[in-house]
Amino acid sequence: xxxxxxxxxxxxxxxxxxxxxxxxxxxxxxxxLRSSYPAFFRYNVLCLAAYAVTIAxxxxxxxxxxYLFWVVNVLLMGFEFFVMYEVLVNALKPYSALIDLxxxxxxxxxxxLLLAALLTALATSGTHDNKIVAAVNLLERxxxxxxxxLLLLFFSFERRLGLSWRSHSMSLALGxxxxxxxxxxxxxxxxxxxxxxTTLGILGNCVYLGTxxxxxxxxxxxxxxxxxxxxxxxxxxxxxxxxxxxxxxFGGAGNLAVASADxxxxxxxxxxxxxxxxxMMH
Numbered sequence: 001x002x003x004x005x006x007x008x009x010x011x012x013x014x015x016x017x018x019x020x021x022x023x024x025x026x027x028x029x030x031x032x033l034r035s036s037y038p039a040f041f042r043y044n045v046l047c048l049a050a051y052a053v054t055i056a057x058x059x060x061x062x063x064x065x066x067y068l069f070w071v072v073n074v075l076l077m078g079f080e081f082f083v084m085y086e087v088l089v090n091a092l093k094p095y096s097a098l099i100d101l102x103x104x105x106x107x108x109x110x111x112x113l114l115l116a117a118l119l120t121a122l123a124t125s126g127t128h129d130n131k132i133v134a135a136v137n138l139l140e141r142x143x144x145x146x147x148x149x150l151l152l153l154f155f156s157f158e159r160r161l162g163l164s165w166r167s168h169s170m171s172l173a174l175g176x177x178x179x180x181x182x183x184x185x186x187x188x189x190x191x192x193x194x195x196x197x198t199t200l201g202i203l204g205n206c207v208y209l210g211t212x213x214x215x216x217x218x219x220x221x222x223x224x225x226x227x228x229x230x231x232x233x234x235x236x237x238x239x240x241x242x243x244x245x246x247x248x249x250f251g252g253a254g255n256l257a258v259a260s261a262d263x264x265x266x267x268x269x270x271x272x273x274x275x276x277x278x279x280m281m282h
Contacts, residue, residue, distance in 0.1 A: 006198055013205040014051055020212035021047050027219045033168065036090065039082040040172060046072075046079055070136055077136075077143050081110060084143075084150055084176065090169040091154070113142050141187070144180040151177025164224045171218035175211040182207040 021044045028034045034041045050072040085106045092099050121135035154163070154173050163170050186200045193200075 006202075009202055010205065011055070013202070013209055014055060016209045017205075017212055018048060018051050020209065020216050023216045024212060024219060027216060031219065033219065037083075037086055037168070037172070039079060039086045043076070043079040043083055046075060050076065070132060073140065074136055077140055080147070080176065081106075081113075081143055083172065084147060087169050087173050087176075088150065091163060091173075109146070113139055116142065141184065144184050147176045147180035148184070151180075166218065166221065166224050168219060168223050171215065175215050179207055179211045 025041065025044050025048075028037065028041050028044075054068050054072060085102070088102050088106075089099055092102060117135040117139045120138045121131040124131045124134040150173055154170055165171070165174070183204060186204045190197050190200050
C-alpha cells in the first residue's frame with residue numbers, strides 16, 4: 001500500500017520518539033534513577049509499547065486503530081497522573097506530612113476525574129463511541145490542566161522549596177507542563193480550524209519529541225545538590241505547615257485520611273469542659 005508524505009512525517013516523528021524514550025529508559029537504568037521514578041519509567045515503557053502496537057494500524061488504516069488509539073490514550077493519561085504525583089513527592093521530600101497531604105489530595109482528584117468522565121459519558125447524546133470519546137477528552141484535558149498547574153506551582157515556589165531547575169523533578173515537571181500547554185492550544189485550534197488539523201498534529205508530535213529529548217538531556221546530567229531549606233534561619237511556610245500537620249492528630253500516624261477515635265474524643269471532651277467552665281465563670 002502506498003504511504004503518503006504526511007504518513008512518512010508521522011512515522012519519522014514516531015521513530016524519533018522511540019529512540020529518545022528508549023534512551024531515557026537506558027539513562028534511568030544506568031544512573032539508578034528507576035527506583036526514584038518508577039511511574040515515569042513505566043510510562044516510557046508504555047509509550048514504546050504503544051508505538052509498536054499502533055504504528056501498523058495507522059499505516060494500513062485498519063479499523064482497529066480507532067479503538068487502539070483511545071485505549072492507549074486512557075492508559076497513558078493514567079500513567080501521566082501518577083508521574084505528576086511522583087514528581088510532587090520528590091519535590092517535597094523533606095516534608096513528610098505535606099507528602100501525606102498531597103497523597104490524599106491526589107487520590108480525591110483521581111476519584112473526581114473518574115466520576116466527571118463517567119458523568120460526561122452518561123450526559124453525552126449519540127452513539128456509544130461518542131460517549132467514550134467525550135469522556136476520554138474530558139479526562140485528557142483535565143490532566144493537561146493539572147500538569148500546567150503543577151508547572152505553575154513549581155515556578156512560584158521553586159526557591160522556597162530549595163530546588164534547581166536542573167533537578168530531575170523540576171525537569172520532568174517542566175517537560176510535562178510545556179507539552180500540556182502546547183497540547184491544549186493545539187486541541188483548541190484543531191476544534192476551530194479543522195483545515196489545520198494535519199499541520200497541528202505534526203506540530204504536537206514535534207513538541208513531544210522535543211520534550212523527550214529534553215528529558216534525556218536533563219536525566220543524563222548530574223543533579224545539582226539540593227539546598228537544605230530546613231536549616232534556613234527563616235522559618236519557611238512549608239516547614240510551618242509540615243510542623244502543624246505533624247503536631248495534629250492526623251500527622252502522628254502518617255495518614256491524613258484516617259484519625260483515631262481514641263485520640264479525637266478526649267480532645268473534644270476537654271474542649272467542651274473548658275467552654276462550660278468559662279460560661280459558669282461568667
